[in-house]
Amino acid sequence: MDLNYTPEEQAxxxxxxxxxxxxxxxxxxxxxxxxKRLAKDDFVRWQKALHAKGWGATMWPTKFGGTGWxxxxxxxxxxxxxxxxxxxxxxxxxxxxxxxIMAFGSKGQQDHFLPRIVDGSDWWCQGYSEPGSGSxxxxxxxxxxRQGDHYVVNGQKxxxxxGQYADWIFCLVRTSSEGRQQExxxxxxxxxxxxxxxxxxxxxxxxxHEINEVWFEDVKVPAQNLVGEENKGWTYAKxxxxxxxxxxxxxxxxxxxxxxxxxIARTELSYDKPxxxxxxxxxxxxxxxxxxxxxxxxxxxxxxxxxxxKAPGPEASILKIKGSEIQQAIAELQMQALGHYALPWLPxxxxxxxxxxxxxxxxxxxxxxxxxxxxxxxxxxxxNEIQKNIIAQMILGL
Amino acid sequence: MDFNYTDExxxxxxxxxxxxxxxYGFEQRRALAKSDIGFSRDHWKQFAELGLTALPFxxxxxxxNGNAVDTMLVMEAFGRGLVLEPYLATVIVAGGLIRDAGxxxxxxxxxxxxxxxxxxxxxxxxxxxxxYKVSRVDTAAxxxxxxxxxxxxxxxxxxxxxxxxxxxxxxxxKGPNGTGAISLFLVDSxxxxxxxxxxxxxxxxxxxxxxxxxxxxxxxxxxxxxDGALPAIERALDYGxxxxxxxAVGIMAALNEATxxxxxxxxxxxxxxGRFQALQHRMxxxxxxxxxxxxxxxxxxxxxxxxxxxxxxxxxxxxxxxVGQQARFVxxxxxQLHGGMGVVDELNVSHYFKRLTMINITFGDTDYxxxxxxxxxxxx
Numbered sequence: 001m002d003l004n005y006t007p008e009e010q011a012x013x014x015x016x017x018x019x020x021x022x023x024x025x026x027x028x029x030x031x032x033x034x035x036k037r038l039a040k041d042d043f044v045r046w047q048k049a050l051h052a053k054g055w056g057a058t059m060w061p062t063k064f065g066g067t068g069w070x071x072x073x074x075x076x077x078x079x080x081x082x083x084x085x086x087x088x089x090x091x092x093x094x095x096x097x098x099x100x101i102m103a104f105g106s107k108g109q110q111d112h113f114l115p116r117i118v119d120g121s122d123w124w125c126q127g128y129s130e131p132g133s134g135s136x137x138x139x140x141x142x143x144x145x146r147q148g149d150h151y152v153v154n155g156q157k158x159x160x161x162x163g164q165y166a167d168w169i170f171c172l173v174r175t176s177s178e179g180r181q182q183e184x185x186x187x188x189x190x191x192x193x194x195x196x197x198x199x200x201x202x203x204x205x206x207x208x209h210e211i212n213e214v215w216f217e218d219v220k221v222p223a224q225n226l227v228g229e230e231n232k233g234w235t236y237a238k239x240x241x242x243x244x245x246x247x248x249x250x251x252x253x254x255x256x257x258x259x260x261x262x263x264i265a266r267t268e269l270s271y272d273k274p275x276x277x278x279x280x281x282x283x284x285x286x287x288x289x290x291x292x293x294x295x296x297x298x299x300x301x302x303x304x305x306x307x308x309x310k311a312p313g314p315e316a317s318i319l320k321i322k323g324s325e326i327q328q329a330i331a332e333l334q335m336q337a338l339g340h341y342a343l344p345w346l347p348x349x350x351x352x353x354x355x356x357x358x359x360x361x362x363x364x365x366x367x368x369x370x371x372x373x374x375x376x377x378x379x380x381x382x383x384n385e386i387q388k389n390i391i392a393q394m395i396l397g398l
Numbered sequence: 399m400d401f402n403y404t405d406e407x408x409x410x411x412x413x414x415x416x417x418x419x420x421x422y423g424f425e426q427r428r429a430l431a432k433s434d435i436g437f438s439r440d441h442w443k444q445f446a447e448l449g450l451t452a453l454p455f456x457x458x459x460x461x462x463n464g465n466a467v468d469t470m471l472v473m474e475a476f477g478r479g480l481v482l483e484p485y486l487a488t489v490i491v492a493g494g495l496i497r498d499a500g501x502x503x504x505x506x507x508x509x510x511x512x513x514x515x516x517x518x519x520x521x522x523x524x525x526x527x528x529x530y531k532v533s534r535v536d537t538a539a540x541x542x543x544x545x546x547x548x549x550x551x552x553x554x555x556x557x558x559x560x561x562x563x564x565x566x567x568x569x570x571x572k573g574p575n576g577t578g579a580i581s582l583f584l585v586d587s588x589x590x591x592x593x594x595x596x597x598x599x600x601x602x603x604x605x606x607x608x609x610x611x612x613x614x615x616x617x618x619x620x621x622x623x624x625d626g627a628l629p630a631i632e633r634a635l636d637y638g639x640x641x642x643x644x645x646a647v648g649i650m651a652a653l654n655e656a657t658x659x660x661x662x663x664x665x666x667x668x669x670x671x672g673r674f675q676a677l678q679h680r681m682x683x684x685x686x687x688x689x690x691x692x693x694x695x696x697x698x699x700x701x702x703x704x705x706x707x708x709x710x711x712x713x714x715x716x717x718x719x720x721v722g723q724q725a726r727f728v729x730x731x732x733x734q735l736h737g738g739m740g741v742v743d744e745l746n747v748s749h750y751f752k753r754l755t756m757i758n759i760t761f762g763d764t765d766y767x768x769x770x771x772x773x774x775x776x777x778x
Contacts, residue, residue, distance in 0.1 A: 134737055136666035159738050205741050205748035270529040272576075280765045335755075339529045340554040342759050343599040359597060359607055360526065360553070368600045372752060375733045376741045383737060385676055 003297065009072060016080045023049045027352070029085030033260075035366030036352045037208070038087055040123070040165040046087050047120035056118040057094055064102055064110065065118045071303035079252035083259070090162065093117040093124035097170040100187065100236050104228035113168075113189070125163035127171035127190070127214060128237070130156055135386050137172070138182045138234060142216060144173035146223065146230075151175075151188060153196075153219040159380065160212045163199050166192050169214065176231050187233035189225040196220075204376075206369030207347055241382060249299045249319035250327060254292055257330045261285060264337045264363060275337055284336075288329045295322045314394035317387035324377035324384060335371040342368045401696075407471060413448060414475035422479035424746050430482055431602035435560055437482040446515025451489050454637075455497055459509035466637065470644040470699040477648025480746070480753055482603055484518060486645075487557030491638045492519035492565050499582065499622035499630035508563075508584075520561035522552035522585075522608045523631060525576075530762040532632055534576040537610060539568035539583065545616040546570075548583060548591075551609050556760070558606030559596025561587050566610065570625050579625030583615050590614070601753040629707065635761050636714045640702040642757045643695035643721045649750045649757075650688040650725060653732040656747055657681060660736055677735060684731050687724040694720045712774055715767040722757075722764035729754040 005013070028042045050056045058077050060066020069077065081089075098117050101109050116122040133140040142155025153173055163169065169190050176184030190197070196219040201209045228236060265285060268275040275281055302315045335342045341360030348354050349365035358365060378384045392398040403411070421441065430438050445451050453468050455461025462468075469490060476485065493512045496504055496519075511517035528534035537550025548568050558564065564585045571579030587594055591613035596606040622630050661672030661681060671677055698717035704710045729751040733740035740747050758764060 129738070132665075134666065135671075136668075139666070203743040205743055205752065207743065211742075268529075269527040271531045271534055272527065275529070278765075280769055284765075336759075336763060336765075339763070340524055340759060341526070343554050343601075343605055343756055345598045345600045359595070368755070371755070372600075372748070373741070375730065375751075376738075378734060379737050379741065383734075385674075388676070 009076065012073060013076045013080065016077050019053060020080050020084045020086060023053060024084055024086050025049070028087060031352050032085040032087055034363070035350070035370065037350045043087050043090060044120050044123070047089060050089070051119045056120070057098070059095060060098065060118070064114050072300065075251065075300065075303070079255060082252035082256040088253070092126050092161070093122065096126065096240050097124050097189070100170070100227060100240050103239065104236050108224065109189070109227065122167045123165050125160055125166035125169050127157040127160060127169045129159040131158055135383055137237070138185065140172055140174060140185065142171065142173050144175050144186060144188060144221070146175070149223050151221045151223060151226070153188070153190065153216045153221055155216050157214045158202070160214050161210060163192070163212045163214055164201065164209070168192060172233050172237055182234040184231055185233040185237070186230050187227040187236045188221055189227060190219065190221050194219050194221065205372040208369070208373070249295065249323035251292070251296045251299050251323070254323070254326050254330060257327070257334070258289060258292060261330055261334050261337065264334060267361065268337050268339070281337070284333055288326060288333065291322065291326050291329070295319070295326060298322070314390050317390045320381060320387050321384050327377050328374050331371040331374040334367045338364050338367060407468065410468065411471050411475070414472060417444070417448070418475055418479035422481060427480055427482065436598065436604040437484065437560070441483050442515050445483065445485065450485070451515045452513035454489065454494065455509050455513050459505060460513040461509065466640050466699040466702040469641055470695065473641045473644035474648035477645035478652045480602070480749055484520070484557030484560055486638060486641050487520045487561070488512060488518045490641045491521045491634050494637045495521065495565055495582070495630060495634040496621065498633060499627065504584070504621060518557065518560050518562050520555050520557040520564055521634065522555045522558060522564045523567045524553055525551060526553045528576065530766040532635060533580070533628055535567050535569045535580050536576040537566065537568045539570045539581055542614060545614060546583060546619065548585065548610045548613040548615065551607065553607055555606045555608050557604065558594055558608055559604050563587060564592070564608065565621065567627060567631060580628045580631070581624050582621040582627040582631065583619045584621050585610070585613060585615055585619065599756060601756040602749065636710055637702050639714050639718045639761050640695070640698040642760060643698045643717050646721050646725045646754055646757050647688065647692045647695045649754050650691060650728045653728055653747065653750050654684055654688055657684065657732045657735050680731055680735060684728045687727050691721045691724040712771065715770040718762060719764045719767040719771060722767070725754045725758060726764070
């Protein structure tokens, strides 16, 4: 048992830090650190910059163009990226559809889609949830009917993140209503430019456009865009959810957010002293740091135990639950640190080129909205209640 | 003990419920929040017609002689409607200050105008860096001939943009770090040297940053005793705290109703999600939290009128801290139980949640008031 990083891992961290500093565009990291709105181009530029160094897909095996890094190396990389103020590498292509294509896709699908994900050519989004099918995803109704060499898709998807930018959507669709509902679902890859697709914005509680409804009306999808076998989509979906949950632990991001929280607490004044000197507030920071320290090691334990398995198991639910709770707790404390200055709402201040005068501290504007927005983390990717059901059933056998 | 409302209070509740149901629909409110001033002058006139703006003032000044329990009923209803008009700023806090600290001439000059809905006011007290500490004021007042010259900055002044006049606290005998002697001045918001930057708040309301640059006021602008305004400011803020607690309870009750309805109607896995025991227990905890909060909000209303400052401080800080904790729980869980629908702008759940969050921050958050309450244990 040794919880220290090896000399090799420490050297690796130094290398990552140097390279990230060298290739991360300064305007992008300024936006991320300042909590400003990110444009599609900011995400794409960062993906292309990483790809140019061969680091576009650090979670992929080398044979598909990934780095083949260990779980520890990936963790170090994500931590360094977060600390440097890099935008999140969006999971929809890299961490969600790609593992499914690798495991179950055809050679043609692998050859076509994977390189375009890693080099930043294609932006992917997710078509899973429907208005009537959230936690009970298997009850989904969007229908794909086979007609000759293509499927015709009709239905509605919702809670689609950043689909307004997407080139492709991976969808769970119903191809059979026989037998158990899980056995009539298929996994389709759909070009967002196909006629019959409508994307409608859903405005979040922070006033931002981050999610969408996606409507399909007689959308023709070539049959070759079916992943794996027809009616086996549920198996692939469960495989994918395991991958999504590992990312949600978000230890690196939370460490950077905690760092930011401490900076704020040292800057904000409470009756002429730094807020950090208020023991009641400082204890709250300390408490969330304990949670994060534990999660960092739990995360490594789960990832290490899964090295030889195909996909993360139900233990990933622990990471989702604790990771999301910690993200929310840090966001709440960042807002709380502002005192009355958590009240002003200046959406224009989230534009990077806004020249106005801030109300309160220059870091204040995004924090309350961030807290509101982050209530989503215990809801998305399988709500924390569903995660607890998974642990109860799959781990504890209850 | 008597927990019953009087006939008049029951009539007031009915009137308020009708007003909110008829004139404060979600879409109407949304349009108002986005409008220029962020609320409706017509609503304000209605408030005057209904006697709401006259409620906490003496009959001599056109008031209705109401107490803090009456205003509690108003604020609870306003919580349910997420009312945007600056009732807290004008009637409860600033009106309360003039009522309790103003000279007879000042009362005569302003209370009838507030009661009839013609005058809007705001208390410009808190400053950046003081956080929630009420006794810390850096804005300076210098004696200038017979009058005063005021200079300084006030932060997050609730209703500051709509106010015709500002009640500005300033230091008249400055010690170190903003301590010393605090006095209050009635300042016309259009006076030379006053600049008001109004902005939207996270909950759809309005607040303002106020700068005072060598603002000259006459001797008659002084409200309450020179160097001795702090007790009156604390008392007015306590009326504000009692009102916020009542507003929070109104919101929590509305959130519980919405959440219960959702648990009964939203179906997953072939049944209403309210059949799942984990969610049933959560809903029960929300109801318990709301009942407990209602008790503390009632205590706050009753004690806000108490003349004993220490007893008042203890009860009001207890209520603000405790209601804040329960409101946080109910707000967060109402969002959680609504799933994705809880975090979108198109449903009122997210708006209730945001208002609860901002109520918790206003006039001292849970930690601040828990601290005041806790410190009083040392003296006991």
